[in-house]
Amino acid sequence: MRSINIPISDTIIRELKVGDPVLLNGIMITGRDVVHKWMIETFIRKTREPQGDDLQVYQALKPILMGGVIYHCGPVVSGLDTKQYKFVAAGPTTSIREEPYQAEVMKHFNLKGVIGKGGMGPKTLKGCEEVPGVYFHAIGGAATLIAQSVTRVLDVYKYEFGVPEAIWVIEVKDFPVVVTMDAHGQSLHQGVEERSARVLAELLAK
Amino acid sequence: MRDFTKEIIELIRRTSSDLPKDVEDRLRDSVEREAPGSAARGALETILKNVELSRKNSSPICQDTGTPIFYVKHPEGWSTLQLKQQIRTALAEATKRSYMRPNAVDAVNDRNSGNNLGGDDFPYIHFEEVEGDVLTIELMLKGGGCENVGAQYSLPDGRLGAGRDLAGVRKVVLDAVQKAQGQGCAPGILGVSIGGDRGTGYIKSKEVLLDRIGTHNPDPNLAELEERLTTEANTMGIGPMGFGGQTTVLSTRITGLSRLPASYYVTISYMCWAYRRRKMTVRADQVSYD
Numbered sequence: 001m002r003s004i005n006i007p008i009s010d011t012i013i014r015e016l017k018v019g020d021p022v023l024l025n026g027i028m029i030t031g032r033d034v035v036h037k038w039m040i041e042t043f044i045r046k047t048r049e050p051q052g053d054d055l056q057v058y059q060a061l062k063p064i065l066m067g068g069v070i071y072h073c074g075p076v077v078s079g080l081d082t083k084q085y086k087f088v089a090a091g092p093t094t095s096i097r098e099e100p101y102q103a104e105v106m107k108h109f110n111l112k113g114v115i116g117k118g119g120m121g122p123k124t125l126k127g128c129e130e131v132p133g134v135y136f137h138a139i140g141g142a143a144t145l146i147a148q149s150v151t152r153v154l155d156v157y158k159y160e161f162g163v164p165e166a167i168w169v170i171e172v173k174d175f176p177v178v179v180t181m182d183a184h185g186q187s188l189h190q191g192v193e194e195r196s197a198r199v200l201a202e203l204l205a206k
Numbered sequence: 207m208r209d210f211t212k213e214i215i216e217l218i219r220r221t222s223s224d225l226p227k228d229v230e231d232r233l234r235d236s237v238e239r240e241a242p243g244s245a246a247r248g249a250l251e252t253i254l255k256n257v258e259l260s261r262k263n264s265s266p267i268c269q270d271t272g273t274p275i276f277y278v279k280h281p282e283g284w285s286t287l288q289l290k291q292q293i294r295t296a297l298a299e300a301t302k303r304s305y306m307r308p309n310a311v312d313a314v315n316d317r318n319s320g321n322n323l324g325g326d327d328f329p330y331i332h333f334e335e336v337e338g339d340v341l342t343i344e345l346m347l348k349g350g351g352c353e354n355v356g357a358q359y360s361l362p363d364g365r366l367g368a369g370r371d372l373a374g375v376r377k378v379v380l381d382a383v384q385k386a387q388g389q390g391c392a393p394g395i396l397g398v399s400i401g402g403d404r405g406t407g408y409i410k411s412k413e414v415l416l417d418r419i420g421t422h423n424p425d426p427n428l429a430e431l432e433e434r435l436t437t438e439a440n441t442m443g444i445g446p447m448g449f450g451g452q453t454t455v456l457s458t459r460i461t462g463l464s465r466l467p468a469s470y471y472v473t474i475s476y477m478c479w480a481y482r483r484r485k486m487t488v489r490a491d492q493v494s495y496d
Contacts, residue, residue: 019245034316076269076307088304089260089269094351094389118351118389118448139249140351140391140447141268141480142256162318163308164269176252178245180449188245192450193387196442200384203438204366204377 003174007067008112013132016179018186022136024113024175027154028069029061032093034165035158036101044108057157057167064169065109069136072098072116074164075147085153087170089143092117095135103127119180119189132183138176149175207288213486213493214296214343219305220495221345221484222271224261228419229395229456229481230254236393236446236453246451253446253479264305268391268480271306272347274322274329275412279336279344286333293343297322297329341488344416352394352478355386358407361470370470372431375400375460376438382474383439383455388448391478395419396435396458399473401465407473414461415477423460432458446479456481 004012006026016022031039041048043058050058075090095102095116102114102124112133114124117140128134138146155169180188225233233254240247260267276293280286298321300306310324311317322329359378361370366381368374379398386394399411422429435458445451456479465471487494 021248074269074307076266076271076304078304089266089307091269093270094354096389117391118387137447137449139252139256140388141349141478142252143267143269144260144263144265145252145256147265147269148259162311162320164318178248178449188450189387189448192444192448195450196384196387196444199442200380203380203441 006069006113008069009067010132013112013134013183016134016182017184018179018182018188020179022177022179024069024115024136024177025173027064027169027171028071028115029064030073030075030166030168030170031070032072032074032165033097034161035167036098036105038158039105039108040101044104060157061167062109065111067110067112069113069115070105070111072114075168076143077153077163077168080163085156085168087147087150087153087168090147090150091141091143092138094118094140095120099123103130106131106133115177119187125181125185125187125190128181128183129185134179134183135181136177137180146175149173207285208491209292210289210488210493211292211296211299214293215300215303215305217343217345217484217486217495218274218296218300219264219303221347221482222266222300222305223264225257225267225481226418226483229479230257232419232456233257233393233479236456239452240446244451245449246445246447246453249446249449250453266305266307267482268349268478269307270349270351271309272349272482273309273353274306275346275348276329276331277344277413277416278331278333279342280333281337281339281341282335284341289333290331293329293331294323339490343486345484346412346416347482348412349391349478349480352390352476355382355390355476356408356411356474357382357385358404358471358473361472372427375472376431376435378472379435379458379474380438382476383444384442386476387444390476391480392444392448393446393453393456393479395456395477395481396439397475397477398458398460399463400460400471401463402471402473403466403469404471406463407471408475410461410463411473411475414459415475415481416483417459419457421459423462425462428460428462432460
């Protein structure tokens with residue numbers, strides 16, 4: 001299986017094709033619903049004024065996201081009282097909710113990879129072509145197993161968003177994923193969707 | 207009344223970190239149906255590996271420990287007020303021990319309570335007085351990904367050509383499965399209610415998921431439809447995680463309710479493969495779990 005280090009170069013991204021299993025290594029962040037909305041409103045579309053530590057967090061995130069990876073995940077974390085954080089359970093959450101935001105976030109930060117589950121839609125697929133970037137699918141619900149590839153929690157930003165929604169900076173080793181949307185306009189999800197729609201039409205006609 | 211807080215924490219630990227045997231068995235059976243080396247088979251193998259590891263580590267199978275839904279059946283004379291307090295205390299403690307993720311977010315101000323207690327309805331607790339002298343507490347943890355792909359149809363549905371009969375029910379359920387794709391963490395288990403109002407429709411479509419896999423509706427027509435829906439859903443090729451494959455739905459359960467003459471709802475609760483449900487039984491002060 002191919003092992004890839006983060007940050008990821010454009011050359012490597014373009015080599016990846018739908019169906020490729022990959023092990024990811026390096027530093028990434030978690031970010032899901034609240035984080036995507038916050039990034040879009042505060043720094044990208046700028047419909048909201050930065051507040052509190054927004055700008056400091058933004059500056060801290062930029063170098064991590066440059067060539068980096070965001071993980072759609074709301075983990076179970078132990079050591080909250082002592083700040084000796086450890087990921088206990090950390091599978092992916094459903095990605096499609098970030099469809100309105102993802103491509104813009106990828107372009108803004110030059111983000112190369114998005115990890116989640118369930119796949120994403122045409123806007124993100126186009127984003128993957130343009131940036132270029134890929135969508136990595138992790139196994140939904142495989143939370144204990146995936147948490148074992150999180151070797152360290154390096155930092156947490158926006159803790160006030162709540163544990164599942166906060167931005168956790170993590171180091172991963174051999175994080176197992178499969179490419180399901182690539183930088184060449186291919187999406188496994190689109191294919192499965194179209195085929196299942198044809199079967200459904202036949203079943204409904206019965 | 208005896209304090210069951212400790213035993214309820216154990217119920218939560220078992221529910222979050224271990225799958226019921228019938229679910230795990232059904233997942234194991236499906237591995238063989240998927241082609242060697244396929245993404246679908248890989249997904250199922252990873253799922254099973256994760257189940258074993260979670261059981262061993264007492265850690266959540268899925269980080270989304272879901273909406274905690276409790277069903278309490280108690281003999282006459284038990285204090286539901288005290289039981290409710292014990293359940294809430296147990297849930298907060300289980301969250302502290304990382305058996306549960308803090309999941310209660312105030313929808314108006316976006317604040318996460320941090321302890322899984324949110325207002326009077328989180329966790330959701332249903333009490334029912336029963337005959338006899340046995341107390342049972344059942345817990346179901348239903349994640350948000352699968353809850354989001356649940357659906358309710360009002361029949362007739364012109365777009366799907368679904369009338370107010372079992373043929374119509376079949377059509378809308380198949381439509382819901384196709385729409386869900388892999389988003390609800392397929393392979394899923396379908397809880398379907400026919401009738402009711404919008405509220406009872408959803409409640410009963412979840413309650414029917416408390417039954418063991420392999421249980422069928424006593425009405426032979428509904429039992430047949432349950433089997434048929436599972437088989438037909440699996441011809442759609444959505445597969446585990448939506449990767450494509452043979453296993454999209456593990457099982458289907460249907461319940462029929464009364465309805466108003468004007469209404470005909472079909473409600474589908476989609477349960478992800480991480481179908482977490484457990485029962486605690488108190489019989490003459492002896493506590494057991496299944």
